[in-house]
Amino acid sequence: MDVQGDFTGVPMNDAARKYAEAFDVTRVAVLEHQCQPYNVAHIYRGPIQFRVFEDKNPATQEIVSYRVFSGTYMQWRTIWMDGRAHPPSHVPHTHMGFSTGEWHGDILTVKTTHIKKEFYRRSGAPSSDLTTLVEHYIRHGNVLSHVMIITDPVYLTEPYVLSQEFVIMERGNQNWLYNCEYVMEVPMDKNDLPFYLPGRNPFIEDYAKLYGVPFEGVFGGAPTTYPEYMPTLERLMNR
Amino acid sequence: MRMRWPLIATAAALTALAGAAAAHHSFTATYFEDRTMEIEGKLLQFMFRNPHSFVHVEAPDENGQMHRWAVEWGGAGQLSGQGVTNQTLRVGDVVSVTGNPGRDPADHRIRMQYLRRPADGFEWGRNPGETFN
Numbered sequence A: 001m002d003v004q005g006d007f008t009g010v011p012m013n014d015a016a017r018k019y020a021e022a023f024d025v026t027r028v029a030v031l032e033h034q035c036q037p038y039n040v041a042h043i044y045r046g047p048i049q050f051r052v053f054e055d056k057n058p059a060t061q062e063i064v065s066y067r068v069f070s071g072t073y074m075q076w077r078t079i080w081m082d083g084r085a086h087p088p089s090h091v092p093h094t095h096m097g098f099s100t101g102e103w104h105g106d107i108l109t110v111k112t113t114h115i116k117k118e119f120y121r122r123s124g125a126p127s128s129d130l131t132t133l134v135e136h137y138i139r140h141g142n143v144l145s146h147v148m149i150i151t152d153p154v155y156l157t158e159p160y161v162l163s164q165e166f167v168i169m170e171r172g173n174q175n176w177l178y179n180c181e182y183v184m185e186v187p188m189d190k191n192d193l194p195f196y197l198p199g200r201n202p203f204i205e206d207y208a209k210l211y212g213v214p215f216e217g218v219f220g221g222a223p224t225t226y227p228e229y230m231p232t233l234e235r236l237m238n239r
Numbered sequence B: 001m002r003m004r005w006p007l008i009a010t011a012a013a014l015t016a017l018a019g020a021a022a023a024h025h026s027f028t029a030t031y032f033e034d035r036t037m038e039i040e041g042k043l044l045q046f047m048f049r050n051p052h053s054f055v056h057v058e059a060p061d062e063n064g065q066m067h068r069w070a071v072e073w074g075g076a077g078q079l080s081g082q083g084v085t086n087q088t089l090r091v092g093d094v095v096s097v098t099g100n101p102g103r104d105p106a107d108h109r110i111r112m113q114y115l116r117r118p119a120d121g122f123e124w125g126r127n128p129g130e131t132f133n
Helices: A014-022 A025-029 A206-211 A227-237 B076-080
Strands: A049-056 A063-070 A075-080 A098-104 A107-113 A118-121 A125-127 A132-140 A143-151 A160-168 B012-016 B037-047 B054-060 B066-072 B094-101 B109-117 B122-124
Touching (some): B037 B066, B054 B094
Parallel strands (some): A075 A098
Antiparallel strands (some): A063 A075, A118 A125, B037 B094, B054 B066
């Protein structure tokens, strides 16, 4: 269940916490934010269907790249398989970033840089434009396991590891379009930008309250994800 | 010989296996999901689009004061799979909407749960599959 204030498992640092506390989720209704796509480190955690295409060298039939089309926000992504280097750091970033891949046995490992700033979660856990991503795609029959290792020196204290499974669609979903247009969803002054001042976010503890867990554990970042945190959690629960 | 993915060679379409996909945004931060309210009035605008469609309805609040209510609905892609199109609702239709009220009462916004058009009995929200995220 998507509950505001869920930061569990995200290895956030203090800068990310400050950002998250100030974030008002209704900002997505602001005209300039309505059509903001998820970036590559986030898109696989949202509603998604995607197609994978091969691009081959016509002369040698060697795979030059895999191209991935995601229906959500209609984004194209290229995974270069020809050994090319990543561009310099100052090159413009995109939501899908610049990706190169190589096979390790049956596992496709993809490295992505030049990713635009966005979020790890819509609850307000931010990602920076220094984020890099390593992915491992592992196929088991018609199931594709996908592991992501996200590194962000600005907002994360350590790599953020996520995994999900995808299944080949048995019949084609006919709707691959995602037309997004800017409209006045909820009448508001166009210059309004929803936010919260420090300490004024009324929803930041919603998740903790709903599940009866200490807020310090929900918001505590990387230490809370290790077994060694259990004594601390018990102490907080018994407080 | 190194193995590859035979089926990845063709345009394989994949979709998320488990239903753990997060919504476009957190509804619980925007709406009181433990409350419902109902309005009935004239449809002023139907924005059939992504990421979320919106229906604007002119209807009175509990004090009888007329407001323009913004009713959040599913994305066009999701709704089209449920038989809803940009022609489903028309400006001027009288509709009854039940849904979760927004946390900020000044916004006059509702998250759609059920819609009914009395004129012809059209309804959405009570049949299997009529939901959105």
